Amino acid sequence: MAELPPRNAITLHGMRIDRLTMEGALEYVASFIASGKPHHIVTADASMVMTFREDKDFAAIVENAALITPDGAGILWACKRQGTPIPAKVSGVDLSAKLVELSGQRGWRVFFFGGAPGVAEAAAQKMRERFPEAIICGVRDGYYKADEENAVAEQIATTKPDILLVAMGIPRQEKFIARQKERVGAKVYIGVGGTLDVFSGTVKRAPLWMQRSGLEWFYRIASNPNAARLKKLAALPRFALLTVIKK
Ligand code: UDP
Numbered sequence: 001m002a003e004l005p006p007r008n009a010i011t012l013h014g015m016r017i018d019r020l021t022m023e024g025a026l027e028y029v030a031s032f033i034a035s036g037k038p039h040h041i042v043t044a045d046a047s048m049v050m051t052f053r054e055d056k057d058f059a060a061i062v063e064n065a066a067l068i069t070p071d072g073a074g075i076l077w078a079c080k081r082q083g084t085p086i087p088a089k090v091s092g093v094d095l096s097a098k099l100v101e102l103s104g105q106r107g108w109r110v111f112f113f114g115g116a117p118g119v120a121e122a123a124a125q126k127m128r129e130r131f132p133e134a135i136i137c138g139v140r141d142g143y144y145k146a147d148e149e150n151a152v153a154e155q156i157a158t159t160k161p162d163i164l165l166v167a168m169g170i171p172r173q174e175k176f177i178a179r180q181k182e183r184v185g186a187k188v189y190i191g192v193g194g195t196l197d198v199f200s201g202t203v204k205r206a207p208l209w210m211q212r213s214g215l216e217w218f219y220r221i222a223s224n225p226n227a228a229r230l231k232k233l234a235a236l237p238r239f240a241l242l243t244v245i246k247k
Helices: 022-035 046-054 056-063 073-081 092-106 119-130 146-157 172-184 195-200 208-212 216-223 227-246
Strands: 010-012 015-017 039-044 067-070 110-114 136-140 163-167 188-191
Touching: 010 073, 015 046, 015 056, 015 067, 022 039, 022 067, 022 092, 022 188, 039 046, 039 056, 039 092, 039 172, 046 056, 046 073, 046 227, 056 172, 067 073, 073 216, 073 227, 092 110, 092 119, 092 163, 092 188, 092 195, 110 119, 110 195, 119 136, 119 195, 136 146, 146 172, 163 172, 163 195, 172 188, 208 216, 216 227
Parallel strands: 039 067, 039 188, 110 136, 110 163, 163 188
Antiparallel strands: 010 015
């Protein structure tokens, strides 16, 4: 097997981030699938760094991740400021779209898990329109009672996914992955936040100029200011302060 690109990992406020391009991340995914063993990929944004610092169980999960990609303008800004610049982000939504696109050609089975009832189905339908060869082996919404979790994981396992995209928000999705990765039997697990909302068209992506100027987070909060989003927003000034006072 070809040699994998170096991770060039750096540490930001105590949390590891691997400095890979999208192509590099995809090479890792291919090797993880070929290995046949479960691997957790974390896509890290600024709010996650703050959760990492405040939640020990969550931090332990992230520390054990196979790959931690930079997801978001805040991470890019902070890394540049501390003198460890990152070439580009590898966001959960972009990585997920790439994996769906490649799934047909590579024979990868992708499962969409999370979002409100109906969102994962709509996301699968839209992605099949975009990539007719895609192998989306199953879908399931992200709302169920805690005592149903094992049964949900078993139900996902019956579809034999190679890649499980878990779209339930930070830290819920990462904790689900840590508890259930052996039961589900996939090889790659990624917590992808609002990705299925974006795929389904339930939530629109920011205009390109906003994505390019690092303002996508602002667009998402302004267009859907729910409690979870406002909590994420509250983490951003703390993240910025931490970054600025460190210098
Ligand atoms: N969600 C879910 N189950 C829950 C709570 C939330 O599936 O119990 C979904 C919610 O419908 C939304 C996603 O999780 O689609 C959270 O997206 P967000 O962009 O807020 O995630 P984050 O920014 O934390 O990655």
